[in-house]
Amino acid sequence: MAGEDAAFVERARAGDREAFRFLVERHGRNVYRLAYRITGNQGDAEDVAQEAFLKAYRSLDRFESRSNFSTWIYRIASNCAYDQLRARARRPEDPIEGEQGPLPIESEGASPERLAAGADLRRQLTAAMRRLTPAERTAFVLRHHEGRSIAEIGAALGLDTSAAKHSVFRAVRKLRAALQPLAQEALG
Amino acid sequence: MSGHLSEEDLVLHHYGEPGREDAAAHLEACAECCARRDALDRDLLAVVDEAPEPGERYGAELWARLEPRLDAPRVAAFQPRRLLLPAALAASLVLAFLLGRHTQSPPGPSPGPSARAAHRERVLMGAVEDHLERSRRVLVELAGAPTQGAAVNISAERAWAANLVANSRIYRQSAARAGEARLADVLDELERLLVEIANGPAEMGPEDVRELRERIEDRGLLFKVKALQSQVRERAQKRDRPRTVS
Numbered sequence: 253m254a255g256e257d258a259a260f261v262e263r264a265r266a267g268d269r270e271a272f273r274f275l276v277e278r279h280g281r282n283v284y285r286l287a288y289r290i291t292g293n294q295g296d297a298e299d300v301a302q303e304a305f306l307k308a309y310r311s312l313d314r315f316e317s318r319s320n321f322s323t324w325i326y327r328i329a330s331n332c333a334y335d336q337l338r339a340r341a342r343r344p345e346d347p348i349e350g351e352q353g354p355l356p357i358e359s360e361g362a363s364p365e366r367l368a369a370g371a372d373l374r375r376q377l378t379a380a381m382r383r384l385t386p387a388e389r390t391a392f393v394l395r396h397h398e399g400r401s402i403a404e405i406g407a408a409l410g411l412d413t414s415a416a417k418h419s420v421f422r423a424v425r426k427l428r429a430a431l432q433p434l435a436q437e438a439l440g
Numbered sequence: 441m442s443g444h445l446s447e448e449d450l451v452l453h454h455y456g457e458p459g460r461e462d463a464a465a466h467l468e469a470c471a472e473c474c475a476r477r478d479a480l481d482r483d484l485l486a487v488v489d490e491a492p493e494p495g496e497r498y499g500a501e502l503w504a505r506l507e508p509r510l511d512a513p514r515v516a517a518f519q520p521r522r523l524l525l526p527a528a529l530a531a532s533l534v535l536a537f538l539l540g541r542h543t544q545s546p547p548g549p550s551p552g553p554s555a556r557a558a559h560r561e562r563v564l565m566g567a568v569e570d571h572l573e574r575s576r577r578v579l580v581e582l583a584g585a586p587t588q589g590a591a592v593n594i595s596a597e598r599a600w601a602a603n604l605v606a607n608s609r610i611y612r613q614s615a616a617r618a619g620e621a622r623l624a625d626v627l628d629e630l631e632r633l634l635v636e637i638a639n640g641p642a643e644m645g646p647e648d649v650r651e652l653r654e655r656i657e658d659r660g661l662l663f664k665v666k667a668l669q670s671q672v673r674e675r676a677q678k679r680d681r682p683r684t685v686s
Contacts, residue, residue: 269507269510272510273503273507276499276502276503276506277499277500277502277503278499279499280494280498280499280502280503281493281494281498281499284494284498284502285491285492285493285494286491288491288492289489289491294492301502302502302505302506302509305502305506306506306509306510309510338635338639341635341638341639373486374488374490377486377487377488377490378490383641385635385636385639385640386635386636386639387632387635387636388636395455396455396484396487397489397491401457402457410628411632412659414655414658415632415655417448417452417457418651418655420451420455421447421448421451422651424447424451424480424484425447427483427487428480428483431483431486431487432483
């Protein structure tokens with residue numbers, strides 16, 4: 253697939269829009285899912301997906317043919333999503349779809365049934381993720397869900413390795429503090 | 441066998457990242473760390489992927505929305521519109537100052553910069569220095585919080601950091617455009633930290649304070665900011681110095 257992508261990138265560079273369309277259609281769904289994991293809502297994920305491909309289109313000249321287009325577009329999308337989170341954090345008064353502030357801890361209302369505990373766990377996870385800083389959330393998603401190394405995360409977000417590592421550490425610590433009692437109940 | 445593994449060591453081990461060299465061997469020999477590792481694995485297992493699967497047609501729909509934008513003029517994405525006016529003003533001032541290095545009038549009897557331009561530069565130099573000083577003070581305040589006892593309320597510092605972030609970004613972009621890589625780099629580091637502070641919790645516990653202090657010290661951020669302040673001041677003094685006719 254990487255070799256085929258490289259050929260389409262070459263054609264797109266030469267001005268062939270249909271070639272770029274192929275790349276958007278091939279990678280669009282994965283980019284959207286990555287953006288959703290980082291931003292946590294559909295509206296932002298859609299904006300990020302568009303912005304990432306737009307940036308890629310405008311930077312095709314800088315794409316190195318030996319690289320993997322999928323890795324490259326992921327990196328651009330991660331950065332766009334990180335910027336989106338930071339921008340959102342700067343204007344907290346903007347309404348965000350599905351986000352009306354932190355959810356309360358509801359451990360006392362949790363059902364002893366594992367299913368109910370699982371549902372509570374998911375709600376708690378959403379709230380805990382929302383409370384992470386943009387750097388923590390992005391770094392954690394890239395490490396935990398996307399399997400990117402700390403070095404890759406630092407490069408994608410423009411952070412040094414130590415800052416990327418500490419962002420992951422802080423995210424894990426905060427998530428564990430929020431989820432521990434419920435995780436024990438749901439998985440234990 | 442060296443000491444027990446920290447939570448950080450366990451996180452690195454969990455994700456297969458390079459970390460303490462004896463981590464695997466230690467886990468085989470230490471029941472306590474093994475139990476902590478299992479607890480961490482269990483907690484992280486609970487962090488499941490909730491991203492929805494877009495429909496099969498998503499790629500085509502994305503292209504339909506994207507294609508009309510491919511030829512559109514570039515706009516700055518994700519910038520809060522209400523910040524643009526003051527930020528643009530600040531940017532033009534910073535740019536004027538930075539570029540001013542290269543456009544100083546030659547020494548000699550010709551008239552120097554106009555009074556208006558000189559005034560604008562003084563205002564600007566004051567603004568840049570003020571920004572650096574305020575940023576430095578936020579970091580000093582937070583890094584100086586107690587590292588023992590109860591958590592401290594940092595609402596005021598958070599608000600302060602939030603106010604500084606918008607200007608920081610615009611100064612950084614202007615500096616980068618003017619080829620001032622060092623200034624841009626320091627502003628970037630500063631901005632990232634300010635954003636984290638502005639969006640972080642309203643209270644900091646002793647451990648958070650220690651972490652922040654370490655990060656500031658690791659990067660030598662306070663030193664870099666102070667050095668930049670001196671540099672800005674020096675430039676200002678050079679400009680204010682009356683030119684002599686030889």
